[in-house]
Amino acid sequence: MSAAAPAAALATGRTRGREGSALARRVRRAVVSVVVFVLLWELGSRLKWPWVGDAPPPSAVLKVWLPLLTDPGYWYSWYQSSRRVLTGFLFAQLIGIPLGLAMATNRVFNDLTFPVFEVLRPIPPLAWVPAAIIFWPTQESSIAFVTFLGAFFVVVINVLGGAKSIDVRYFQSAYSMGATKWDVFRRIILPATLPSIFVGAAVGMGITWEVVVAAEMISGGGGAIQSSAGGGLGFFIWNSYIGFSYPQIVVGMISIGIAGYISSSIIRAVGVVCTPWLRTR
Amino acid sequence: MLANGKGAIRIEHVDKVYDAAGAPVQAISDCSLDIRAGEICMIVGPSGCGKTTLLNAVAGFHDITGGSIWLDDEMLCGPGKPQAQPGPDRVVVFQNGALFPWKTNLENVAFGPVVQGRMSKAAAREKARELMAMAGLSGTENSYPGEISSGVRRRVEIVRALMNDPKVLLLDEPFRALDSLTKSVMHEALLEIYYKNKVTIFFITHDLEEAIFLGQRVAIMTTRPCKPKKVLDVDIPHPRDYSVLTSRRFRELMEETVHAVHEEAVKAFEAGEKEM
Ligand SMILES: Nc1ncnc2c1ncn2[C@@H]1O[C@H](COP(=O)(O)OP(=O)(O)OP(=O)(O)O)[C@@H](O)[C@H]1O
Ligand SMILES: [Mg+2]
Numbered sequence: 118m119s120a121a122a123p124a125a126a127l128a129t130g131r132t133r134g135r136e137g138s139a140l141a142r143r144v145r146r147a148v149v150s151v152v153v154f155v156l157l158w159e160l161g162s163r164l165k166w167p168w169v170g171d172a173p174p175p176s177a178v179l180k181v182w183l184p185l186l187t188d189p190g191y192w193y194s195w196y197q198s199s200r201r202v203l204t205g206f207l208f209a210q211l212i213g214i215p216l217g218l219a220m221a222t223n224r225v226f227n228d229l230t231f232p233v234f235e236v237l238r239p240i241p242p243l244a245w246v247p248a249a250i251i252f253w254p255t256q257e258s259s260i261a262f263v264t265f266l267g268a269f270f271v272v273v274i275n276v277l278g279g280a281k282s283i284d285v286r287y288f289q290s291a292y293s294m295g296a297t298k299w300d301v302f303r304r305i306i307l308p309a310t311l312p313s314i315f316v317g318a319a320v321g322m323g324i325t326w327e328v329v330v331a332a333e334m335i336s337g338g339g340g341a342i343q344s345s346a347g348g349g350l351g352f353f354i355w356n357s358y359i360g361f362s363y364p365q366i367v368v369g370m371i372s373i374g375i376a377g378y379i380s381s382s383i384i385r386a387v388g389v390v391c392t393p394w395l396r397t398r
Numbered sequence: 399m400l401a402n403g404k405g406a407i408r409i410e411h412v413d414k415v416y417d418a419a420g421a422p423v424q425a426i427s428d429c430s431l432d433i434r435a436g437e438i439c440m441i442v443g444p445s446g447c448g449k450t451t452l453l454n455a456v457a458g459f460h461d462i463t464g465g466s467i468w469l470d471d472e473m474l475c476g477p478g479k480p481q482a483q484p485g486p487d488r489v490v491v492f493q494n495g496a497l498f499p500w501k502t503n504l505e506n507v508a509f510g511p512v513v514q515g516r517m518s519k520a521a522a523r524e525k526a527r528e529l530m531a532m533a534g535l536s537g538t539e540n541s542y543p544g545e546i547s548s549g550v551r552r553r554v555e556i557v558r559a560l561m562n563d564p565k566v567l568l569l570d571e572p573f574r575a576l577d578s579l580t581k582s583v584m585h586e587a588l589l590e591i592y593y594k595n596k597v598t599i600f601f602i603t604h605d606l607e608e609a610i611f612l613g614q615r616v617a618i619m620t621t622r623p624c625k626p627k628k629v630l631d632v633d634i635p636h637p638r639d640y641s642v643l644t645s646r647r648f649r650e651l652m653e654e655t656v657h658a659v660h661e662e663a664v665k666a667f668e669a670g671e672k673e674m
Contacts, residue, residue: 284496286492286494286496287496287498289457289459289484289490289492289496290489290490290492290496291509291513292458292459292484293457293458293459293484293485293486293488293489293490294486294489294509294510294513294514294558294559294562295485295486295510295513295514295562296509296513297513300513304498304509304513305498308498308500308501309498309500311500392500393542394499394500394501394542394543394544
């Protein structure tokens with residue numbers, strides 16, 4: 118045993134080292150991919166390639182971006198959009214997950230709700246904007262509502278699909294080992310649906326970013342027009358467009374891309390922690 | 399009333415008609431079979447003849463449309479009670495396995511006593527660890543089922559079933575997906591478990607060699623609708639090991655079974671069913 122222990126330690130150390138270098142390799146590839154993209158863009162912009170020729174080169178974008186990094190108004194836009202995304206996203210999870218589970222587990226409830234759900238689902242979130250503005254008391258609440266809708270349907274559909282596709286043998290073997298209905302819900306349905314919940318969350322998060330930006334553009338930034346860039350990233354872009362500041366449009370776009378990437382990375386990371394059994398696949 | 403100890407299953411004149419979408423399928427017709435307490439009874443028969451249907455009726459996964467099924471003196475299902483209540487006295491091990499992928503092997507094995515409220519989580523895990531060690535599964539406790547080989551998975555699942563102290567183990571082609579080498583190891587492992595626990599085993603298989611090697615009796619079922627065509631006594635004494643396979647008696651029994659099964663398989667084939 119005393120001989121086996123260091124050998125085991127060595128083995129795990131080695132695998133950990135290998136994993137570490139695999140991670141380093143992947144980071145290197147990511148850096149290469151970004152750098153090549155930026156270089157091509159710069160080149161295309163300078164050489165007036167068709168299509169990219171009219172876009173401001175990254176160097177010009179950076180020139181506008183750097184001073185913005187110390188501008189509280191710019192960060193306030195980030196804050197505004199993130200807050201709206203988070204609010205809509207959380208409500209979509211809070212209402213969507215129980216609804217999806219209830220639809221999957223209760224035939225009567227499903228029959229009563231599914232038809233309405235399926236009629237509402239194909240309506241694009243942005244088509245709700247005018248109605249939302251009319252029906253909700255403040256602009257802020259209408260943006261939040263539309264953002265919520267963006268994620269809501271995806272969340273429900275994923276939870277519903279995940280919970281319905283659970284192999285019947287899991288239920289049978291649980292019941293045959295003496296499980297109650299509540300045990301089955303808690304110990305079978307919930308964990309078996311967890312991967313789909315995270316898929317729904319990741320897709321829903323992407324959609325909330327799409328929707329919030331568009332809603333901010335349409336609604337004029339939630340009433341925060343005074344500060345030139347206080348109405349969220351969508352309004353930031355719109356404002357730059359009105360002010361003919363093309364590099365700043367690109368700054369806004371990239372900011373949204375980064376914000377979306379950060380949010381979906383967080384969801385993925387949480388998902389990996391919560392579904393450890395999928396790591397082996 | 400026989401009541402000869404614990405875990406005798408009496409199947410009396412059972413009928414089962416599936417009637418989904420208005421096209422009735424008679425899966426079982428007037429099927430009677432006595433499975434004695436503590437025996438290994440093997441069920442063989444053409445594919446699609448209704449073996450799984452019979453096992454599921456005993457387990458309580460669906461109803462029967464006639465007859466009755468008894469566990470010792472208790473009527474599981476019958477007149478006035480079409481469907482048995484699934485319970486830990488009759489635990490099922492499925493062909494493709496049904497270990498919960500989101501639980502570690504140890505949590506899987508400890509599942510039964512915990513949901514039955516029979517043991518605390520800690521006590522159940524302690525017992526699970528013990529049983530797993532006895533089945534040679536030490537070291538796999540904290541892996542997930544997705545991380546171990548299919549043979550080991552099957553062993554974990556049988557141990558999970560035994561954790562419930564069942565009177566009857568219902569095995570539906572549990573080793574079908576295994577290669578023949580792993581299978582032979584599993585046979586000896588199952589027998590070893592059986593000799594220690596003396597549960598009644600109701601075992602469906604397509605593999606005639608497996609049927610005769612493991613079983614005290616082999617029930618050969620007719621093509622659909624299912625009922626025993628012939629119940630063969632395997633008069634080779636237990637405990638058995640692999641040397642049995644080369645014995646003359648084994649070969650004779652094998653021949654007898656092959657004939658009976660082949661007849662039914664041909665009938666099934668001619669009736670447009672898949673060949674077994
Ligand atoms: N839920 C169901 N609804 C309708 N018919 C069914 C259902 N389940 C099974 N059957 C039919 O009942 C018959 C018996 O099926 P069963 O699964 O019991 O056969 P089996 O003997 O276990 O076959 P195999 O050896 O292939 O596992 C088949 O003809 C099958 O098509
Ligand atoms: Mg079957």
